[in-house]
Amino acid sequence: MHEPSVPPWWRESVIYQVYPRSFADGNGDGIGDLPGLIGRLDYLQGLGVDALWLSPIYRSPMADAGYDISDHRAVDPLFGRLEDVDRLLAEAHGRGLRVLLDFVPNHTSDRHPWFVESRSSRDNPKRDWYLWRDQPNNWRAAIGGGSAWTWDEGSQQYYLHFFLPQQPDLNWHNPQVVAAMHGVLRFWLERGVDGFRIDVAHCIGKDPRFADDPRCLAGEVMAHINDQPYSHELLRGLRRLVDGYPGERVLVGEVNIRSTERIVEYYGAGDELHMAFNFLPLDAPWDAVTFRLCIREVEALLGAARSWPTWVLSNHDSSRHRSRYGGSLRRARAAAVLLLTLRGTPFVYQGEELGLEDAQVTPQTRVDPGGRDGSRAPLPWLREPPHGWNGARPWLPFPPDAAALSVEAQEASEHSTLRLYRRLLAIRRASPALRLGDWQELPSHPEVLAYRRQRGGDLRIVCINFAGRPHAFPLAGAWQVEIASDGQGDGASFGGALAAEQALILKPREG
Numbered sequence: 001m002h003e004p005s006v007p008p009w010w011r012e013s014v015i016y017q018v019y020p021r022s023f024a025d026g027n028g029d030g031i032g033d034l035p036g037l038i039g040r041l042d043y044l045q046g047l048g049v050d051a052l053w054l055s056p057i058y059r060s061p062m063a064d065a066g067y068d069i070s071d072h073r074a075v076d077p078l079f080g081r082l083e084d085v086d087r088l089l090a091e092a093h094g095r096g097l098r099v100l101l102d103f104v105p106n107h108t109s110d111r112h113p114w115f116v117e118s119r120s121s122r123d124n125p126k127r128d129w130y131l132w133r134d135q136p137n138n139w140r141a142a143i144g145g146g147s148a149w150t151w152d153e154g155s156q157q158y159y160l161h162f163f164l165p166q167q168p169d170l171n172w173h174n175p176q177v178v179a180a181m182h183g184v185l186r187f188w189l190e191r192g193v194d195g196f197r198i199d200v201a202h203c204i205g206k207d208p209r210f211a212d213d214p215r216c217l218a219g220e221v222m223a224h225i226n227d228q229p230y231s232h233e234l235l236r237g238l239r240r241l242v243d244g245y246p247g248e249r250v251l252v253g254e255v256n257i258r259s260t261e262r263i264v265e266y267y268g269a270g271d272e273l274h275m276a277f278n279f280l281p282l283d284a285p286w287d288a289v290t291f292r293l294c295i296r297e298v299e300a301l302l303g304a305a306r307s308w309p310t311w312v313l314s315n316h317d318s319s320r321h322r323s324r325y326g327g328s329l330r331r332a333r334a335a336a337v338l339l340l341t342l343r344g345t346p347f348v349y350q351g352e353e354l355g356l357e358d359a360q361v362t363p364q365t366r367v368d369p370g371g372r373d374g375s376r377a378p379l380p381w382l383r384e385p386p387h388g389w390n391g392a393r394p395w396l397p398f399p400p401d402a403a404a405l406s407v408e409a410q411e412a413s414e415h416s417t418l419r420l421y422r423r424l425l426a427i428r429r430a431s432p433a434l435r436l437g438d439w440q441e442l443p444s445h446p447e448v449l450a451y452r453r454q455r456g457g458d459l460r461i462v463c464i465n466f467a468g469r470p471h472a473f474p475l476a477g478a479w480q481v482e483i484a485s486d487g488q489g490d491g492a493s494f495g496g497a498l499a500a501e502q503a504l505i506l507k508p509r510e511g
């Protein structure tokens, strides 16, 4: 396969995940919404990201924070109206920002009219739109880990759900379901969205034999192991549909299988996902060996398949990376240099540019049945409480140090994490080597990870010291520090050493 001479926009982009409930509140009800987001687009443009991915905004009973959809073509009143999506698209596009929505193909809400019909009787025409059986097998659901089957008293059968019982799985083996879900994609593509993040893309094809899976006995949940050939056929269908629209619309899939080899398959022969999330860094501790092995594996397996990698350290399902790194802001800042200089498309999760930690959630403030509230806390915009959330108390408590980490405070402080992210994003945007260049590992102390990025005459070296002590990193030639994660030495000549938990981008010394 040939590399396109002009790469598609998403290869050169940094994508910012908006968790709409917690981004910004436009109407003072304590829940973030689309008008709130539109009001903060200048902030995102100023940050320097290229595209936004919004977690679901569709009508939903909110059993799983919107991942349980009851109407795919309507905006939930909590978030606004359909016209707000149109306005968001126009306002974002006007600022050069693309917008991806979340597409949730594996399941709907149990209140979706399709399921209401399906469960109404065994001979309802939509019965076969979901997966009904007389006997359950041993499959396990995520979020709670119980059986993936729930007994329906009314129609005296079990239905399948890889997640909550309120999220019945669609039967993509039925062509009417395929057609209906294609219709959903068309609806949004025609409104002008630039692509989709596909929720659990690997789950849509099911084992037609419904065979017990021994891994479920050992406690595994299907959402982490389901991997069927039929999903690939379905993804090819989605890809053909999306490719039929102008403007390089993109599909980035959540393939929540912890195996790079398996994930690569979901790029197909360039005819399935444009990109798949790579989950290892979302679990990885602050450890040079873990990252080195993970990056080498991605380079080896995706490089060979000419599949474009993605990098992500935090999202709405995982603990924020600063919290995973023992609460260390120094480490989180060094990790930002790593995230934004690897080969591939980085995803920034809202609030990581502020160096936020997970909020402390108590049994009284807990909302999510899956215990994932910590990383979903509202963003602090202003120093003074309620930090720009004027009106009802926000739906979750603020993260720790909300005043000092607020956007307002960090805009005013030269060495803040926000200013670091802005500079990193600007440096990346200006450097072909960082956006598109080759990746080559350099010899270094085991606690230091170092690599070279090059494209044509543009060259950078990135080095990250994971250790709590300084390390030498001798380099031939004359190099200059373009940026240091701790703000120490920007623009200075590189002296051949890294401070504890420091990351640097180096460029050849000028003159």
Ligand code: NOJ
Pocket (backbone or CB within 6 Å): 064, 067, 104, 163, 199, 200, 254, 316, 317
């Ligand atoms: C993955 C989403 O990211 C998560 O938040 C959700 O609970 C499940 N898929 C089910 O849709």
Ligand code: CA
Pocket (backbone or CB within 6 Å): 025, 026, 027, 028, 029, 030, 031, 032, 033, 078
């Ligand atoms: Ca609101």
